[in-house]
Amino acid sequence: MSVSTATTASRDETECHASFLTVEDLTVEYRVNSRSFRAVDGVSFGIDAGEIVGLLGESGCGKTTTALSALRLLPGTARVVSGRWYFRGRDLLNLTEAQLREVRGAEVSVIFQDSSGLNPVMRTGTQVIEVLRAHRNLSLQEARGRAQSIFESLGLIEFDRISNAYPHQLSGGQRQRIAIAQALICQPSLVIADEPTAHVDVDTAAEILTCMKNMREKHRVSFILISHDPETLAGLADRIIVMYAGQVVEQGPAKDVLSNPLHPYTQALLQCTLDQPAANRAIREKKRFSFIPGSTPDPFRILPGCRFSPRCAERMPICDSDPALVEHAGRQWVRCFKYEAD
Amino acid sequence: MKLNRTIMVLLLAAGALHIFALCAGFLAPYDFAQQNRDLLYVPPSRLHFNDPQGRWHLRPAICGLAELPNSPGTYAEDRSRCLPVRFLVRGSEYKFLGIFHCSRHLFGVDPPARMFLLGSDGYGRDVLSRLLYGGQLSLFCGSLATILSLSIGVLLGVSAGYYGGWFDAVVMRCAELFLALPWIYLLLAIRAFLPLHISAGRMFFLLFAVIGFVGWARPARLIRGVALSGKERGYLLAARGFGGSDLYLMKRHLLPQASSILVTQAGLLAPQYILAEVTLSFLGLGVGEPVPSWGNMLATLLQYDVLVSYWWMWAPGLLLIPVFLVYHALGNALQESADCRVYSQ
Numbered sequence: 001m002s003v004s005t006a007t008t009a010s011r012d013e014t015e016c017h018a019s020f021l022t023v024e025d026l027t028v029e030y031r032v033n034s035r036s037f038r039a040v041d042g043v044s045f046g047i048d049a050g051e052i053v054g055l056l057g058e059s060g061c062g063k064t065t066t067a068l069s070a071l072r073l074l075p076g077t078a079r080v081v082s083g084r085w086y087f088r089g090r091d092l093l094n095l096t097e098a099q100l101r102e103v104r105g106a107e108v109s110v111i112f113q114d115s116s117g118l119n120p121v122m123r124t125g126t127q128v129i130e131v132l133r134a135h136r137n138l139s140l141q142e143a144r145g146r147a148q149s150i151f152e153s154l155g156l157i158e159f160d161r162i163s164n165a166y167p168h169q170l171s172g173g174q175r176q177r178i179a180i181a182q183a184l185i186c187q188p189s190l191v192i193a194d195e196p197t198a199h200v201d202v203d204t205a206a207e208i209l210t211c212m213k214n215m216r217e218k219h220r221v222s223f224i225l226i227s228h229d230p231e232t233l234a235g236l237a238d239r240i241i242v243m244y245a246g247q248v249v250e251q252g253p254a255k256d257v258l259s260n261p262l263h264p265y266t267q268a269l270l271q272c273t274l275d276q277p278a279a280n281r282a283i284r285e286k287k288r289f290s291f292i293p294g295s296t297p298d299p300f301r302i303l304p305g306c307r308f309s310p311r312c313a314e315r316m317p318i319c320d321s322d323p324a325l326v327e328h329a330g331r332q333w334v335r336c337f338k339y340e341a342d
Numbered sequence: 343m344k345l346n347r348t349i350m351v352l353l354l355a356a357g358a359l360h361i362f363a364l365c366a367g368f369l370a371p372y373d374f375a376q377q378n379r380d381l382l383y384v385p386p387s388r389l390h391f392n393d394p395q396g397r398w399h400l401r402p403a404i405c406g407l408a409e410l411p412n413s414p415g416t417y418a419e420d421r422s423r424c425l426p427v428r429f430l431v432r433g434s435e436y437k438f439l440g441i442f443h444c445s446r447h448l449f450g451v452d453p454p455a456r457m458f459l460l461g462s463d464g465y466g467r468d469v470l471s472r473l474l475y476g477g478q479l480s481l482f483c484g485s486l487a488t489i490l491s492l493s494i495g496v497l498l499g500v501s502a503g504y505y506g507g508w509f510d511a512v513v514m515r516c517a518e519l520f521l522a523l524p525w526i527y528l529l530l531a532i533r534a535f536l537p538l539h540i541s542a543g544r545m546f547f548l549l550f551a552v553i554g555f556v557g558w559a560r561p562a563r564l565i566r567g568v569a570l571s572g573k574e575r576g577y578l579l580a581a582r583g584f585g586g587s588d589l590y591l592m593k594r595h596l597l598p599q600a601s602s603i604l605v606t607q608a609g610l611l612a613p614q615y616i617l618a619e620v621t622l623s624f625l626g627l628g629v630g631e632p633v634p635s636w637g638n639m640l641a642t643l644l645q646y647d648v649l650v651s652y653w654w655m656w657a658p659g660l661l662l663i664p665v666f667l668v669y670h671a672l673g674n675a676l677q678e679s680a681d682c683r684v685y686s687q
Contacts, residue, residue: 071583073579073582073583076506101585101586101587102585103585104582104583104584104585105583105584105585106585109583109584110580110583110584112576112579112580112583116575116576116577116580117576117577117579117580117583118577118580119575119577119581119595120577121598121599122594122598130586130594131584131585134584134585134586134590135585179580182580182584183584
């Protein structure tokens with residue numbers, strides 16, 4: 001690498017800083033039986049090129065809705081009320097269907113959970129090659145070559161056997177890698193990974209996460225990594241956004257959020273995870289596993305005030321009014337009155 | 343596709359039926375319109391392998407016919423006149439497969455004698471020849487109409503299920519309208535508007551177009567159901583997320599799911615449509631004399647004396663039974679094998 005390319009790269013990076021991806025004030029509503037609720041309420045965040053951002057939260061908190069709204073992949077009952085997805089200077093939510101089709105899979109791609117994204121009656125190789133051929137004008141032979149190289153980089157070495165197999169003939173880990181191959185084969189610059197390790201065992205999960213890390217380093221791919229498990233994000237994410245009941249409650253660099261969580265919800269969530277010493281202690285003392293008391297609020301009946309306050313151990317009278325997302329210590333942002341005073 | 347033995351046998355049977363009908367000119371000893379006014383309602387000729395002296399021959403022979411003197415119109419075999427059956431004989435000219443001029447027939451007897459393996463009708467025409475020519479019309483009208491209505495059904499059903507909304511509502515209400523209309527009376531009315539004499543070729547296209555067009559509703563409703571359930575699958579969302587167009591999603595992900603339904607529908611619809619053509623021709627809405635179809639051949643059974651006296655005139659009706667069975671069984675067997683392929687994988 002010459003010096004000049006290095007400087008242009010760094011200049012690009014500073015320019016990209018604001019312009020690669022910015023989500024502004026995203027609000028999504030679902031309509032169920034003529035009643036509607038907000039699954040995502042005023043979410044804003046930004047992502048740099050080559051950055052891995054983790055979206056953390058319990059199921060139903062709006063992580064997947066937030067991410068899939070970028071490519072308009074939400075079901076018919078969903079409606080984006082307001083907000084923008086600025087991706088490289090274009091608002092994805094304002095593109096025509098034909099323009100969006102060129103973005104999907106080629107510039108912004110999705111890794112779907114488990115193998116639900118694979119057609120059970122189509123050979124896996126065909127499914128990967130068809131993604132490539134939808135965007136690039138390649139012969140079948142060239143496309144197969146590309147597929148083979150991406151299969152190999154994902155650790156699927158027996159290309160002929162695996163690409164000729166149907167999804168049910170492969171293991172869960174292999175299927176998940178096929179899903180990753182589909183998402184990455186066109187070399188997109190942003191990949192939305194929706195719980196890519198939710199249905200595979202621990203060491204396969206680790207391998208898959210390593211694959212994603214390698215891809216980021218090789219191709220500067222940005223990832224939005226959706227997970228309910230802080231440990232999945234710990235090794236991979238640069239930044240973590242914690243969501244609760246459709247709102248961002250905390251965001252900041254991964255190591256700060258995980259080692260020094262500010263919001264009571266993040267603290268409670270991290271306490272629920274079993275790190276090794278905690279697991280040993282639980283086994284030794286026959287203690288019950290820790291959990292967060294109460295349950296997530298009914299989306300149809302969101303009360304004013306902090307949404308976590310009914311379950312919060314540090315509840316204050318002021319929590320009945322809406323807290324704002326405030327910056328704390330120059331790095332983390334948190335939506336809690338505890339930090340609004342200072 | 344791996345075919346099991348049942349499917350092979352059934353496919354061969356269905357294929358043979360269609361090939362027999364296509365090669366009617368060659369297989370039939372006479373032209374369908376050739377009349378023999380002195381040989382009316384002759385019963386089927388019996389094939390003999392023994393000559394009058396009782397010697398056995400490989401070549402079959404038929405016997406000459408003699409009208410019984412005291413009851414005109416009834417015939418008895420004249421065993422003294424033996425007519426050997428000749429193969430690949432020259433006879434009336436026909437167009438093989440509608441293209442090549444040809445005058446060879448598979449079998450026949452030396453003229454002026456006639457052989458009627460399935461008897462003759464009220465104009466002295468050979469019933470076997472008319473049955474074969476009639477199959478051209480009835481069988482192909484049925485199968486072409488099946489293809490037409492399945493194509494319309496697939497097109498409208500898949501797109502209605504996929505797009506949903508007002509388009510779905512409009513298509514499905516139309517389908518219900520089509521199912522509710524009393525078609526036989528409407529067709530009678532439509533026929534009344536058309537000129538009395540239409541050439542057989544034109545009538546054929548009219549019949550298959552009308553039958554095929556009228557029948558789109560049933561397959562469309564079924565396939566819409568498949569598309570509706572397939573639309574919710576994760577892989578459809580994924581394919582859309584990777585940039586698949588609507589057309590691609592329907593063609594590549596929804597249509598394959600409907601394939602086993604399409605096959606069964608074809609097996610059910612083809613006999614129904616053959617029967618529809620037979621019914622229309624029976625009622626005089628189809629092709630007219632002298633061109634035969636199984637329907638207008640059966641129409642002579644409306645005369646009571648024909649119905650009770652000349653059993654061989656029932657031939658087209660009896661032939662429909664094995665034809666239907668073959669189609670139904672083929673549809674069933676193909677569906678079973680399609681389902682087995684899905685489940686065994």
